[in-house]
Amino acid sequence: MKLDPKSARSLEFFTAQMVRISRPGMIGLAVMLLVVFGGIYALAVQVIDGHIVTGMRDNVVWGIYIANFIFFIGISYAGALISGILHLLRVPWRAPIIRIAEMITVISTMIGPSYILLCMGRLDRLHHLALYGRIQSPILWDVLAISTYLTGSIIFLYLASIRDLAALRTYPFKSKWRIWLYKFLSVDFNGNAAQNQYLDRALTIMSAIIIPLAILVHSVLAWIFGMTLRPGWHSTIFAPYFVIAAVFSGTGVLIIAMWVFRKVYHLESYITKIHFNYLGIILMILGALYAYFTFSEYLTSWYGSETWEMEVLYKLFDTNEYWWWFFFAAILGVVLPIAVILFPRFRTINSITAVSVIAVLALWVKRYLIIIPTLETPLLPLQDMRPEYIHYKVTPVEWMLTFAGIAMFCLLFFLFSKFLPIVNVVKVTEDRSYGALRQIVADRIIKREVKAFKLKERQKFAH
């Protein structure tokens, strides 16, 4: 594929980063590998000794693993919705960030379900799910939905990468396997009219499909809880609530990833403040929606005064139990991002990233609070039970596997960025709409400078 000089320069910039690992990168890689190996060790302990090494017992049968599962599936929304919607709406500023969003989707959709496997006993019977699965079970819906979603996300990422793969195919890499792989994956794309037409059509189809699919996946996940007659779960608004929470956390992770890659790969000219601003505003709107759903959910539970619902609510509002977690997840983690992004004066790249970190952490805690307090509130009172059967406590094995999942996420991201440019290079440089965006930014800067100049002149005149 023939590239214009501008695209060729961009490609040069990214390929240089793809084949080189800096010293901080090496340290980061070592840390990630160490944590992943720690996770493998923890997994071995769990397989050998059984689930007794976790905090899960007969009563609290789901723990941090399921919280991680929902969290990872939630952040996969970054790619599905953000990039899907931005693509469909032809939003001009999308080009530099959609690759990151799509990567988040694929990686998190791969890691999330592995926590289900960690949570299950008798993995030797896993194939029974296919052999004897009951269509009536929301768990089976989840398996079908997530596998379909993962397939779709991989296809979407692949389609959006074909142009870059074609450009990379001609680049003189040293390793032959890399060139062979780019050649194979680029399906002889050379950018002719027919190929562009087919590719654009395929991308439009996938971006249209991936949106309802993502909504369905998280709805199904919510129905696993919502269709269970348990206090704190049995709610009709759980599906949209989960969807909003997922997009909220997905946007937060996207902002964090953008910040990291911008710093590490020096992408300041590609990922600009305007991207942070726009995504920050999306985060703020989603935060407000999430707050609305949270308020509605707890208000109806409280007003109904149903005995077991109240038991869960008392636990959430009890300072000796979950109050501070609840405060962080439902109040601080929502109010702070909204408050910071609402006022343009506070809207900087770092502040938007900082509140995104808070929002993402809050959403993880929220997932924990959805699962644990409810399971600690059984419908039949438990008597003469050992405390660990009633109260869940995360064990070191569970923590190690949790951090291993996060490290694996970062590691796969790192490896992906070494195989594909983290920014959609060809699209960014070719896209006229992106050029238009740069024009908008430039116009704004000129306007601001003109305004400042006028103000100065006025002050001078007043003197």
Add this chain to the structure above:
Amino acid sequence: MNSGFKHILLILSIALISAHGIIAQETELANTKLQAAYYKDQNNLERITAKLLIKSERYEPFANAEVHFYSVKDTTKTLLKTIVTDEKGEATYILEPDAKASSDSTGQVVFAVEYDGNPTSESASKEIMVTPAALKVTFFQEDTTKFISIEAFETGGGDTPIPITETEIGVFVKRTFSYLNIAKEATNTEGKLIVPFPVDMPGDSIGVLTIVAKIEDHDLYGNVEAWGTINWARPVPIADEARRGLGDTDAPLWMVYTLIVLLSAVWFHYAYVIFLIIKIKLAKHHI
């Protein structure tokens, strides 16, 4: 006597009075109350149920206390059994054949239930005098009308049963969870009670109903019960098992179709996209 000595005496006196009060409180025993009732059913299964109550602020069940059941004949008491009360304060003794035979010269059977008390609670006792009685439930038809006939008679007076007259008997239909009262009337001079059979009442699949007759809490006879069954009620065919689907082995069809349609729609588009990718490869020589 100096004032210091006076003060010591005063304090000692107060202490003594207080101590006396405390001791008096400690030795005060809690009141107990014993209730007992006699039950007999159609199979001649007889039992005595005793309930022991203890007074704190009000009378409450007294659990884990030993209650003795005695058979009393003339002035001789024979211990039948000692039973510990359950959490409801109840202890039930099922009469053994020996106990049943021990009626006195008047034909009455006398039982005594006693609680011996303990260091914190008073003893309690209760005596029950029962004239052995029985009920018999039969059914008959006159023209097209169907009736239930209940005979009540004393059984302790030798071979010839003595009819129980002017005694209220409750007539019930046994339902799944409780007894449905259909009549409550006194027996006639022959010790009989006749009530119409509730032919409109739903029975089982062939119209069988169980009719229960009861003498309840009677001073002389205690609680006596008998029953009879007949297929004169309205037959109710067994309803087909409602197949809810979700808890069944087979999924509801609408669910299967929805899933097939949704998955097919998505995977068809995936297949189409892969087809487009193949077309991209094939279009490499286009301009």
